[in-house]
Amino acid sequence: MAFTTANTVEEFRRNLDDVQRRIDAAAMRAGRDPQSIRLQPVSKTVSEERIRNAIAAGCTRLGENKVQEAKWKHAALLDTGVEWSIIGHLQRNKAKDVVAFASEFHALDSLRLAEALDRRLQAAGRSLDVYVQVNTSGEESKYGIDPDDLPELLMSLRGLDSLNVRGLMTLAIFTDDQEAVRRCFQILRRLRDEMRDLDPELVGLGELSMGMSGDFETAIEEGADVVRVGQSIFGARPTPDSDYWPTAAH
Template identity: 75%
Template sequence: MEFPTANTVEAFRENLAAVRAKIERAAERAGRNASEVRLLPVSKTVPEERIRLAIAAGAHQLGENKVQEAKRKHANLIDEDVKWSIIGHLQTNKAKEVAAFASEFHALDSLRVAEALDRRLEMEGRSLDVYVQVNTSGEESKYGLEPGAVPGMLEALRGFETVNVKGLMTLAIFSDDKEAVRTCFQLLRRLRDEARDRDPALIGPGELSMGMSSDYEIAIEEGANVVRVGQAIFGARPTTDAYYWPSATAKQ
């Protein structure tokens, strides 16, 4: 799939409109209202000067995988009307930075990270919306809780006043097999539904953060409320996905 690079405000407007049109069509196929789906543009690897063009085109909430990159962009674009979502794996020693500037965190995958965030958020006097990340593909290269660990994690998160659970997040298998991708999204939806059946308070609004440039239409058909789209808006990245979603041997 080709993703041409956007270098003007008009190009960003066109790309955003094209993605939103696909969101509307996917929602219609699923008998859903497109207003139930939030588009989160992902600006990882994109330099600040191009991000300014995207903001001017209407992208006012942006997702970043790496905390240091997000922190730098937040500082350099402090004059812009933009909020930052951290969507990648977080080490506990980076919780301080996330607590200081992020508006939401999409990759909560351990109680240790929740504890670190809670301590820092209390010091900052603020709270943070979070999505619990689940490994729905069973790949060792993926971060996220095993599906069976989700109920216990949601129960444990009751004890944190500053961490607001918004729902669940996943990365589908990286595959051209659409049915294999769809199965990942269906599993996340089922886990959300089961959590609601046990205790609706555990899952908050029960949103599903799932779907990227290659598969967000399938994700919407399976119930996504947030789609994290980067290359279809900004253009192809110079780095591979492996750089942002490291292998199991690189996990810390």
């Protein structure tokens, strides 16, 4: 898939409009309200100057995989008022950094990490919206909780008052097999529905954070409420996905 690189405010507006048109079309195909789907722009590897133009074009919340990268961007762009979502794997010793500036965390995958975040949040007197990451592809190397362990983790999160569970998140398998990708999204939707049947409060709003530049239309067709889109807005990245979506094997 070819991605058009944006540098100017006008170029960012064009890319954002194009992505929004694709979101709307996918929602209409699925009989869904396009307004119910949130676009989460992802600015990893993008320079401060280009991010400022993206913000001027309408980006009000940006997503980053690496906490250290997000940390310096937050400091550099403090004057813009942009909000930050951390969407990549987090080590427990970086919990304090997320608590310091993030509005959302999309990759909660263990109780120990949840407890570390909760301690920091309690000390800071604030709360954090989180999505529980589930490994729907069955790849042993990929981060995310095993679907069978999801009920226990969600029940344990009830005791952590500073974490607001909004729903579930997944990364589809990296493959050209679109049906295999679609199955990952279907699994997450099924898990959300099963958790609601078990106890509606377990998954909060029950939102599904799934779909990236290469597959967000399929994700919307399968129920995505939040799509995390980077390259379709900013352009092709100079580094491979493996640099920004580390596996458990790493």
